[in-house]
Structure formats: structure tokens, C-alpha cells
Amino acid sequence: MTQPILQLKGVEKSFGSNQVLRGVDIDVVPGNSLVVLGGSGSGKSVMLKNALGLMTPDAGQILFNGEDVTHDQGREREAMRARIGMLFQSGALFDSLTVWENVAFRLLNAEKMKRSDAKERAIETLKKVRLGSSVADLYPAEISGGMQKRVALARAIITKPDLIFFDEPTTGLDPITADAINDLILEQVKALGAAAVTITHDMASARKVADEIAMLFEGRIIWRGPASSIENSGNAHVDQFVNGRADGPIQPAI
């Protein structure tokens, strides 16, 4: 069996009396695209932040390439992050930096690359997400939401990571732009041969980018299977979610 690039074992996380993750077990193999579905407040973002080391789990383990990185700090943590890309829900571009400085941020800061070389790499990467060199010197506030997402995608892939996280990549975009972003994600992830973990509640996005789909409910993974079997999962929770019905075992979060 292939060694998973990322494994979460019994990960638990609480905030005060609110237990968000109640033992999440999941693994991602290299080159595979996993989509984690879940309703609002199901703990998707918290799971992602634990996997990235932005939060430390209360219990359980996180393994990266088979090594326990749960409590890593400093250099070990940086070594892991150098091989991971992340596309934040809001894009999280740095307002005070231009588009190319955002894309080349890791090259300029962590890798101390010369500015001229870094800019060249940034413009090359912007081309991959169908953005021309004319946007390179603009600031994030000067471009549209869809373009910001593409810039954020360029920033996530510029160092050719082995694993990329996507936090609701299509949220806040119109269906056409969302589909274009899905196409770009699919294309770039396949080109890099990277593994991808996408958390979303957008079924169109999930169907498009997933090799495998998992469902997070009440802090646990309750179902997992190939993307093709999502329509007949045999799981009432998954059925309700996929078909977007208000009535069923999952209570709407309102």
C-alpha cells in the first residue's frame, strides 16, 4: 500500500465546552484528490487548521509522510510547510503587497530569492492561472474576486508542493467563475502530481475535482468513497447533503 502523504488519527479539538472534532480519522495518498464535505459548523475548517499546524489538536495524531508532526515547532514545522500549499477561503492575499509579491512571498522571504528572479517565477505562475503580466504590479484591492482567487491559487502552487489544501475554493464566486476556478484547480493539481484536500459544501465543485469524497458530520468522518459512488452512497446523511434537502438526519444550522 502507498504511504499516505497525510494522515489524521483520532484528532479531537474543543473550544471551551464545544467539542468540534470528536476523533477524525482520514488519510490522503500522493496524487489523490480528496474532497471533504460538511455543513456549516461541521468542523471542516478546524480540521484543516489542525492538519496545517495552525491549531494543535487536544488528542490524536497528525502524520506527514509517515512522520508525527502533531507537536512540531520551528524548523520541523517549516520543513513540512515548505511542501504544502494552501488556498484560503477569502484568498488571504496580503493587502500591502503587489500581486507578484504575494505570489512570490515564500520565494522572497523563506527562500531569500533575488527579487528579479522571484518576479519572473511569479509571472510564469500567474500565466498558469490565466493571468497576464499586467496584473503583476497591481494590489489585491485593485482586482476582482475571481482574479484574487486565481492569484491565491498561483501563490499556493508556485513552490510545486506535494500537498495542497483548498478551503471552500468557490465560495463567493458566480457559478461560471466558480467552474473556471475548479477547472484551474484540477489542471494545476494534476500537472503538479500533487495530492489535494478540498473542503467544501459546493456539490458541483466536489463532483468536478474529487477522486474521493468523505463526509464530516458532528466531528467525525461518517462516510468515505470514490467520487463516482456519491449518488448511491447508502448513507442517509450523505444523501441528504448531496440532494440539498432541509429534512433528514442532519438538522439545518439555523
Place this chain on the structure above:
Amino acid sequence: MSDGSTTNSGGFPNPLAWLGRGAIGLFAETGRLAIFAGRTKAAAFTPPWNLAQIWKQIVAIGFYSLPVVGLSAVFIGAALALNIYTGGNRFGAEQFVPNIVVLGITRELGATITGLMLAGRVTAGIAAEIGAMKVTEQIDALKTLSANPFRYLYAPRFLAACITLPVLVLIADIIGVMGGWLVSVFALDFDSTTYLRNTIDFLTMEDVVVGLIKAVIFGAVIAIMGCYQGSKSKAGATGVGRAATLSMVGAAVLVLASNYMLSTLFVRIGI
């Protein structure tokens, strides 16, 4: 709905529970702030330094604060001269105006007024900026891109504030004394030459240095409060607004409290 731990049977808040919760909260908050300050200082005093960021912050904190510091200083110096003249009049001690103005400005008011004005202008600005970065996930993005926020965001602001505050205070000292001189010469009929000679004769290096040492501490307080409150800002416009308010109030109170403590220390050691 009544909560058994904090309300008694009548539904009124239980004063002891309220007091206890307040005290625990205060100690926890002090501890968190101390840890945050420690990590910021550790990042500030060890290489590598992000010189471009430090320079940018020196300009933002120092240069753009010049108008507000200059205006505050000239008015406080002028008001001080007027009050000392009126007060001194009762004992026939009007001639001490230049001495007391220069002493009051250099040892106390130059630094305090600069600290307070910057607690407003700079601390709230830092808290709002960092808070907005926090709620738009930019701080998380920094971490995933292997940039430590303490090194990339907080330490440059801390260093810039500690470097620029003494310079601003020195400028405030000069402009404050000038404010006193203006009022004395043009409104109180002092002789300009005598006033300036008295000022220079009475001015000591120690008095100026006392103000400058205070300024470094105020700079640290101003930057750390802004960064700390910003970094724990809650989501939304209210969250960021609250972070800015809390940081400003906290910085202003801490500037005044540390001013008193430093003054006590300087008096004890005789400078």
C-alpha cells in the same frame, strides 16, 4: 436564564463570583500579554531583521506622527507657562516660568504627551491593521508561507516604535519649550533673551535623558498593545473596532502607569 454559578436565587449577580471571575480574567490576560511581549522582544532582538519592514514602520509611526506630536507639544508648553505664571504670581515667583517649563516638559510632559498621542494614533492603527489581517486569514497565510508573524509583523513595529519614540520626544521637548517661550514673550511680557538664557542655564542632560528613557518604554508599550489586541481580534467590523478601542485604552493607561513607576525609580536613584 439564571446561571447558578454567578447568580443567587434572586437572579441578582453574585458579587463574589463576579469579582472572582474578574480577578482570574485579569491575571490570565496579564499572563497572555506578558508571553506575547516576551515573544515579540525575542524576535526583535535576534537576527535576521526585516530591515525593509522596520523602515516602513519607522516612517509610519515616526514621520507621520510629527504633526500631532508638534501641535500637542506647543499647546501643552504654552498652557504650562500660563499656569505657572498665574500660580507663581501668588508668591511673586513669576520669574521661575522658564525653569519650571523646561523641567516639566523634559522630565514629564514631553514624553507623556507624546506617549498618549501615539497611544491613540499608532496603537489603534496597528491594532486595526493586524486585526483586519487576522480576520481575513492573512496571519494564517503568513504562517503557512513560513513567515513567523512575530518576526514579520510584530517585531518590526516594536523596534520602530522603540527607535522613533525618543526622537519624537526630543522634538516634543524642543517644541514644548518653544510653546512656553512664545506665550511668555508675546503674552506675558518676558524678555526673550533672559527667558532663553534661564531655560538653557536650568536645562540638564539628566532631565532630557529621563524623558528619553521613558520614551523607549512607551514605544514598547504602544507597539505591543496594538499588536497584541490586533492578533486576538474577533471576526467582523465590531471585532476589529473593539480590538482598536481596547488597545488604545490599554496603551494609554499603561503609558501613564509606567510613567509613574519610572518617575518613582528615577527619583529613588536620584536623577
